[in-house]
Amino acid sequence: MDKFFKLKESGTTVSREIMAGLTTFFAMSYILFVNPSILSQTGMKYQAVFLATIISAVIGTLIMGLFANVPYAQAPGMGLNAFFTFTVVFGLGYSWQEALAMVFICGMINILITVTKIRKLIIKAIPESLQHAIGGGIGVFIAYVGIKNAGLLKFTSDPGTYTVLGKGADKGKATIEATSSAVPGLVNFTSPAVLVAILGIVITAVLVVRNVKGAILISIVSTTVLAIIFGVVDLGTIDFKANSLGSAMNDLGQTFGAAFSHKGMGALFSDSEKIPQVLMTILAFSLSDTFDTIGTFIGTGRRSGIFSEEDEKSLENGSGFSSKMDKALFADATATSIGAIFGTSNTTTYVESAAGIGAGGRTGLTSVVTAICFLLSSVFLPFISIVPSAATAPVLIIVGVMMLASFKEIDWTDLEVAIPAFFASIFMGIAYSISYGIAAGFIFFTVVKLAKGKANEISPVIWVVNVLFIINFVILAMM
Numbered sequence: 001m002d003k004f005f006k007l008k009e010s011g012t013t014v015s016r017e018i019m020a021g022l023t024t025f026f027a028m029s030y031i032l033f034v035n036p037s038i039l040s041q042t043g044m045k046y047q048a049v050f051l052a053t054i055i056s057a058v059i060g061t062l063i064m065g066l067f068a069n070v071p072y073a074q075a076p077g078m079g080l081n082a083f084f085t086f087t088v089v090f091g092l093g094y095s096w097q098e099a100l101a102m103v104f105i106c107g108m109i110n111i112l113i114t115v116t117k118i119r120k121l122i123i124k125a126i127p128e129s130l131q132h133a134i135g136g137g138i139g140v141f142i143a144y145v146g147i148k149n150a151g152l153l154k155f156t157s158d159p160g161t162y163t164v165l166g167k168g169a170d171k172g173k174a175t176i177e178a179t180s181s182a183v184p185g186l187v188n189f190t191s192p193a194v195l196v197a198i199l200g201i202v203i204t205a206v207l208v209v210r211n212v213k214g215a216i217l218i219s220i221v222s223t224t225v226l227a228i229i230f231g232v233v234d235l236g237t238i239d240f241k242a243n244s245l246g247s248a249m250n251d252l253g254q255t256f257g258a259a260f261s262h263k264g265m266g267a268l269f270s271d272s273e274k275i276p277q278v279l280m281t282i283l284a285f286s287l288s289d290t291f292d293t294i295g296t297f298i299g300t301g302r303r304s305g306i307f308s309e310e311d312e313k314s315l316e317n318g319s320g321f322s323s324k325m326d327k328a329l330f331a332d333a334t335a336t337s338i339g340a341i342f343g344t345s346n347t348t349t350y351v352e353s354a355a356g357i358g359a360g361g362r363t364g365l366t367s368v369v370t371a372i373c374f375l376l377s378s379v380f381l382p383f384i385s386i387v388p389s390a391a392t393a394p395v396l397i398i399v400g401v402m403m404l405a406s407f408k409e410i411d412w413t414d415l416e417v418a419i420p421a422f423f424a425s426i427f428m429g430i431a432y433s434i435s436y437g438i439a440a441g442f443i444f445f446t447v448v449k450l451a452k453g454k455a456n457e458i459s460p461v462i463w464v465v466n467v468l469f470i471i472n473f474v475i476l477a478m479m
Ligand SMILES: Nc1nc2[nH]cnc2c(=O)[nH]1
Pocket: 076, 077, 078, 079, 080, 292, 293, 296, 348, 349, 350, 351, 352, 434
């Protein structure tokens, strides 16, 4: 084991890796419930998406651990599952089978741009200050996810400034998209779940400040115990029958391979008038997926030393899979198409992996542990559902804070640096999108360089990415 995962060389131990793997799993286990509830609104069966989510997470995370030997976990991403449901299916009117076919193609494009080194080229073209900004920005993003999951925020929307998306408005179950006048605010601390989350933040902060070994996992477990004591989690409602594996397997027949059916790939390219829009939608999927992954690796890998300087050099100069980053990018690229075959939107490297990395995870053994947990969750789902978001949200907030350290590398007094850095970091969190944060960072990098008469500092790759993102924004606005 030590030899295979290079534990000693990476300065870690089996027990630390196991703790880290469990931590990452608990930090991202919410996706097991949230992904099916979002995608099933399109007509896909809940249990089918549930199994597809587990299968794609297990396969993607195992490839990451066994092939790339890095402590990252994969699962269907939260940004693109919403894009799949609310934009592609509800907004543009594609069937979920067609949307799955687009996700499959996006996965193949991911593999293509990875093996042809285009993704490496993009990473190399990102200026250093923007790389640090993206790193800190991922911290803002993950802390914001934590703050939202902890229930600390409410959003108030004025009458008439929202759109009802999806079905179930009559049952009060529709998704509401509020426009810019939705104002965020702090909730009143009346809900027991919020109070437990706040206690969880205090526990996590105390444990990490005191350098307690296993702080993050201890925090999740102790906050879960508090949640049970405060009645946030009701052990009496654990339903062992409702989540049986047998019925889920049956339902998987609905989504497995649907991307290639006549309702999927067949329908997608049957109408030649629709093809430009289909291609643009695939581009939107691909841009988001690619930059999300790049941001996650840069943001979490640099500071923790998972991708060392040597590794980066070999990424720049080596060929084939000579560096860890090469292998990790490939592992990420393969998972999306696999997920689409089983029935889920884009599978991506999770920013929550930072929680396990924060707990000391340094090698692929962490990922293997996370993958095993995902596998077991198909049987033990009722037990996993005991851990409430009030117990995992504090971890995301504190890990986000840890990641802000990258900001110290940025010269915030120099506006030429600070303006693009702001968009690639703070704006990334506020817009709740890693890839659009990076897009805005690139665009404003170009604006300030042009304004300073330094067009020669803008690489051709940045120009191409700018143009693709602008086309993407314009087309999405017109759709
Ligand atoms: N990187 C990343 N992490 C996530 N965690 C939850 N959703 C996402 C996502 O879309 N991207």
